[in-house]
Amino acid sequence: MTVNQTRYDYFLIWGNGLKYTRNIIDFIRGRPEFDILKIIRHKPESIDEFVKRVYENDAVPWRHLVAKTEYLLESESDVLVIFVKNLQPREEIVGDEDFRHPQCMLMKEMKDEIRNKYNPRVDGRRTEEHVIHGSDFESQTNHMLKLLGCEEGLEYLAKVPNPVIEVPHHIFTFDRFRIRSVKTSEVYCNILRGDAEEWSKDRLPIKETPHYGYLKGVREPYRLYWKKFGGKLLLDDHTPEGFDQLAGDFDYLMPPYETSYILVEKSSLGGYTILDGVHRASILAASGVEMWIAAVVG
Amino acid sequence: MPPLDLHNFFLEFQDEDYVIIKFPSWFPDYSPGSDIDIFCKDAGSVARKILRLGNACVADGFEIEVTIQESESHTFIDFYSGEILNFRFDLYQKIPRYAKLRIKSTYFDSILKNRKPRGAGHARADYPLYVPDQSDDLVLRYIEYYEWRHRRPEKIRHLEYVRRAVSDNQVRQRFVERLNEFVSRIPRKELRKHTRLSAGLRKIVRRLKRAIKHSGLLPGFLIRSHLAGRAYGIFVTSIRKVLG
Numbered sequence: 001m002t003v004n005q006t007r008y009d010y011f012l013i014w015g016n017g018l019k020y021t022r023n024i025i026d027f028i029r030g031r032p033e034f035d036i037l038k039i040i041r042h043k044p045e046s047i048d049e050f051v052k053r054v055y056e057n058d059a060v061p062w063r064h065l066v067a068k069t070e071y072l073l074e075s076e077s078d079v080l081v082i083f084v085k086n087l088q089p090r091e092e093i094v095g096d097e098d099f100r101h102p103q104c105m106l107m108k109e110m111k112d113e114i115r116n117k118y119n120p121r122v123d124g125r126r127t128e129e130h131v132i133h134g135s136d137f138e139s140q141t142n143h144m145l146k147l148l149g150c151e152e153g154l155e156y157l158a159k160v161p162n163p164v165i166e167v168p169h170h171i172f173t174f175d176r177f178r179i180r181s182v183k184t185s186e187v188y189c190n191i192l193r194g195d196a197e198e199w200s201k202d203r204l205p206i207k208e209t210p211h212y213g214y215l216k217g218v219r220e221p222y223r224l225y226w227k228k229f230g231g232k233l234l235l236d237d238h239t240p241e242g243f244d245q246l247a248g249d250f251d252y253l254m255p256p257y258e259t260s261y262i263l264v265e266k267s268s269l270g271g272y273t274i275l276d277g278v279h280r281a282s283i284l285a286a287s288g289v290e291m292w293i294a295a296v297v298g
Numbered sequence: 299m300p301p302l303d304l305h306n307f308f309l310e311f312q313d314e315d316y317v318i319i320k321f322p323s324w325f326p327d328y329s330p331g332s333d334i335d336i337f338c339k340d341a342g343s344v345a346r347k348i349l350r351l352g353n354a355c356v357a358d359g360f361e362i363e364v365t366i367q368e369s370e371s372h373t374f375i376d377f378y379s380g381e382i383l384n385f386r387f388d389l390y391q392k393i394p395r396y397a398k399l400r401i402k403s404t405y406f407d408s409i410l411k412n413r414k415p416r417g418a419g420h421a422r423a424d425y426p427l428y429v430p431d432q433s434d435d436l437v438l439r440y441i442e443y444y445e446w447r448h449r450r451p452e453k454i455r456h457l458e459y460v461r462r463a464v465s466d467n468q469v470r471q472r473f474v475e476r477l478n479e480f481v482s483r484i485p486r487k488e489l490r491k492h493t494r495l496s497a498g499l500r501k502i503v504r505r506l507k508r509a510i511k512h513s514g515l516l517p518g519f520l521i522r523s524h525l526a527g528r529a530y531g532i533f534v535t536s537i538r539k540v541l542g
Contacts, residue, residue, distance in 0.1 A: 162366070163342045163366065164342055164345045164346060164349070164364055164366065164373065165346075165349070165364075175365065175366040175367070176363070176364065176365045176366070177363070177364055178361055178362065178363045178364075179349065179352060179353070179356050179361065179362040179363075179364070180356060180361040180362075181356060181357070253353055258346070258349065258350040258353060259346050259349050259350065293353055293356050293357070
């Protein structure tokens with residue numbers, strides 16, 4: 001068995017499992033071995049073609065998979081891909097002769113557990129119509145990212161925008177920033193309007209965002225916001241359940257998150273615009289904190 | 299706004315592989331605008347520790363500016379009081395690049411490996427501060443003098459410091475060994491690339507050399523070897539100055 005430090009993996013929820021999305025994401029989030037990095041909703045033009053492309057990087061040749069994946073052709077042409085950082089991969093070489101390939105036993109256990117719970121059942125027994133697929137080895141994650149249009153592949157997930165502070169990989173790289181106190185009233189958020197196909201951004205004060213409203217008990221606008229944009233334009237793990245969990249545990253800049261600053265940018269319109277941390281800023285505002293520490297770029 | 303308590307920061311670095319370069323005589327009672335140079339194995343980790351403690355300083359009114367340069371090998375962490383620089387941590391993760399001297403990159407690890415603890419003289423907790431071995435301290439001070447001697451005359455203080463220290467024969471021998479092992483003069487051809495002569499002036503010099511060559515007054519190789527000899531001579535003379 002090979003023990004790597006970390007690696008990138010993905011889980012793919014097929015159309016027949018989308019109704020369990022919330023439970024599946026919660027299950028993955030609940031496992032300390034995984035950090036959810038990205039959630040991407042994808043509606044392929046042809047599910048037939050997409051299934052073939054997914055499996056073209058499999059250790060087992062496609063001809064052996066045709067029968068096993070036939071049920072997918074009947075399912076909705078709609079999938080959700082969850083990219084994770086696997087913090088404790090357990091790789092083993094499995095399979096015989098031509099089919100020998102490395103596989104992460106942790107990923108296998110996760111897939112089995114999800115399939116046992118959510119695969120359709122006939123006469124009380126689990127069928128092999130899997131609701132979930134997942135990577136066996138890291139290059140499959142690279143392949144999946146490219147398949148979804150992310151040409152950088154693994155580099156996209158591995159990108160470190162700044163070597164000193166914790167910032168999600170989708171932020172541009174920067175080599176200068178200032179840590180300073182900012183007032184809730186001078187900070188604005190870019191909030192999406194419209195729908196996933198036709199959208200625009202509104203710059204709103206924190207206290208006018210659906211995020212703030214959600215924390216203050218007006219929950220429906222944020223649920224709707226996530227439903228419209230989650231996995232399509234909002235790719236971080238901010239389901240309403242994830243937001244509840246964040247708000248419940250939140251203690252800004254306390255160990256071990258002392259350098260996980262809310263990242264803001266000076267705006268030509270005055271004040272600051274949040275680049276990363278709208279949820280955290282909303283929690284601070286909803287708790288009545290009027291001034292807090294931020295990392296300012298630009 | 300009270301000054302930073304530098305002891306708190308260096309207590310936090312205890313587990314880091316670091317050395318304070320050219321240990322300042324004022325430590326820990328700095329005056330505004332001071333800086334401290336630190337070589338460290340993992341500048342990101344040291345920087346995060348500074349920020350962890352820095353968060354409390356920001357709450358007290360400081361602002362902290364972090365600048366990362368030269369492919370992440372050099373990080374400044376500046377504490378500002380208003381717009382005035384109060385204190386700078388200057389973190390290096392590699393040997394800095396010098397225009398006039400070539401330093402082997404392995405020297406950086408060797409300095410960290412040979413580091414020595416010294417008491418922090420802190421009333422509350424007697425923790426170690428790490429500094430380079432004496433011979434490395436002298437080499438680093440000598441490099442600093444040699445690099446800046448024409449533009450920053452005050453750097454002569456480093457040469458004087460080295461001269462005082464090498465009056466001891468053992469110290470002198472170790473200093474020369476470390477200098478020979480890791481430091482060399484940048485060859486003239488490469489040095490010329492960094493010269494501050496303008497393109498126009500270089501052109502004039504080239505023409506002049508060609509004219510002298512063609513006039514038959516001096517053979518070309520003699521001119522070249524004369525210039526190379528001069529550059530080498532300056533380096534050797536400056537070491538001789540140190541060694542007396």
